[in-house]
Amino acid sequence: MTRFEPHRFSVAPMMDWTDRHCRSLHRVLSRRALLYTEMVTSGAVVHGDREKLLGFDPGQHPVALQLGGSDPAELALAARIAEDWGYDEVNLNVGCPSDRVQSGRFGACLMREPDLVAECMAAIKAAVKIPATVKCRIGVDDQDPEESLFALVDRCAAAGVESFVVHARKAWLQGLSPKENRDIPPLDYPLVYRLKRERPNLTIVINGGVPGVDAALEHLANGVDGVMLGRAAYHEAGLLGEVDRRVFGEAVEDVDSFAAVERYRPYLARELAAGTPLAAMSRHMLGLFHGLPGARAWRRILTVEGVKAGAGLEVVDRALDAVRLALAAREERTAPAA
Structure with missing residues (x-):
């Protein structure tokens, strides 16, 4: 029987999709998969309607809140609020390429500021006892992914971060829409495998272009600790009914x-x-x-x-x-x- 770590299979945070109702549907299909909220800005968590933004059915556990932001103190406060609301993990978005996110100095543009990301993560880590994780790209624009990815991971690891979700594509901050950024930049799965090989003490979850459970199992066979599915898990939600048996090794029937x-x-x-x-x-x-x-x-x-x-x-x-x-x-x- 395989391990039961929630990160072994997760459903990606997706704006306008992975709201509380979506997560409750996904939970009836898989008891084990780690579910993520849509990205919520740290400012909204601190100043906004928390019941609307953070409330969720207790049957959704394990569930992670993804935060967007770049102010360490505000992120720390938002993370503490998330922990108080019962979330099992808080995740920092360092991968979203939208113009709105860039104008707020967070998301994928933070790939250019690894020291700031590490500062943010150190503040979050100091504020909460639940896992604090990072979801990132392999780089942006003209960055060398071998340098940008390892630089970000190493700085965050030095700040105490142990788990990373890596979307195995660059993000192009100018010239491509967020939708195009999910398809056009080429995938580099081998770089993420290499990251795991060379940083074996870290938990590395791979994301990007994964079409289903068969592909997820192939990625796991290549050494990463977990796989995150995005659009496939949403548009073909029925595939989640196989996850507990095939990915987590449970002796259960699939949920049709x-x-x-x-x-x-x-x-x-x-x-x-x-x-x-x-x-x-x-x-x-x-x-x-x-x-x-x-x-x-x-x-x-x-x-x-x-x-x-x-x-x-x-x-x-x-x-x-x-x-x-x-x-x-x-x-x-x-x-x-x-």
């Missing part, structure tokens, strides 16, 4: 998409009763039946009917019926003639 919906139903019911619109939750369910007959009908019903005023669990049931009907039709077509 029908079972996931049933497990998610109590959460849906509670949130609907509290006034949360169905669409705020059902939008995260669109990828559950990816690749199966009826997937298009599932998405259409949730998208069209789920946004209507008063939409409730009956919409989810109609969408499930459409999938079952499509699956039955396929079985009928492929059944051998009597």
